[in-house]
Amino acid sequence: MSENTPGIAAASERVIKKYPNRRLYDTQTSAYITLAEVKGLVMQNEPIVVKDAKTGEDLTRSILLQIILEEEAGGAPMFTEAMLANIIRFYGHAMQGFMGSYLERNVQMFTEMQSRFADQMKGAAPEAWRSFMGMQDMSAAAGNYQAQSQQFFQQMQEQMQKQTEQMLAAFGVKRS
Structure with missing residues (x-):
């Protein structure tokens, strides 16, 4: 690594x-x-x-x-066939590099969220576990993860747009 x-x-x-x-x-x-x-x-x-x-x-x-x-x-796969097929489709695609960094960042954010949640639950009172089982805390954490994921995807789109404009400008094509 x-x-x-x-x-x-x-x-x-x-x-x-x-x-x-x-x-x-x-x-x-x-x-x-x-x-x-x-x-x-x-x-x-x-x-x-x-x-x-x-x-x-x-x-x-x-x-x-x-x-x-x-x-x-081994029995409990994490990836569906549809997801694997979609990943394969990105190989050789202009978005290949962005897809890799997008997936990496999302897994990293998810791991950080999971770690923070585990830290919060250490030594938690039974009431906290009941709250967790009611998915109240998890809903907020998932919402935060989703917002971060959307923000990262938007940044990726903006970066692609800038690179496309720069490439077209190199060929003398300007955005109208």
């Missing part, structure tokens, strides 16, 4: 090497680990980077996608 210079893992990242026999080796524990254990590291927010043991190529995305594939095939 490195955003650093390609080929250089951050000191805090846990390096996992993938060997040609498909085995994964955790360099921190000096032991072979399973894909399920890699998933566990991700679930614990452990920064990881997966490298090909021979070439040093970054395989992190590939391993994360493999984990998602196994989870999706």
Whole structure:
């Protein structure tokens, strides 16, 4: 999950090497680990980077996608077929880059909302749990998430419009 210079893992990242026999080796524990254990590291927010043991190529995305594939095939999928088809349609589309950042920002906002809610519920009195079960608090949080999502989407649209105008201006076409 490195955003650093390609080929250089951050000191805090846990390096996992993938060997040609498909085995994964955790360099921190000096032991072979399973894909399920890699998933566990991700679930614990452990920064990881997966490298090909021979070439040093970054395989992190590939391993994360493999984990998602196994989870999706495991009984309780998160993505519907329609959603997956829509995601596929964005590949090669002018909006591909924007869709990725839009999805990433929405998942990040949802995760932050979930974390804030969990913090609020720690040690909560039974009345707070009854309120939660009545969905009063959740409705407000969902409304806030929706508003943030709409604002981000609007910003994305405005950015696309500006880029389109700049591109057309480069060809001598001006907006009327």
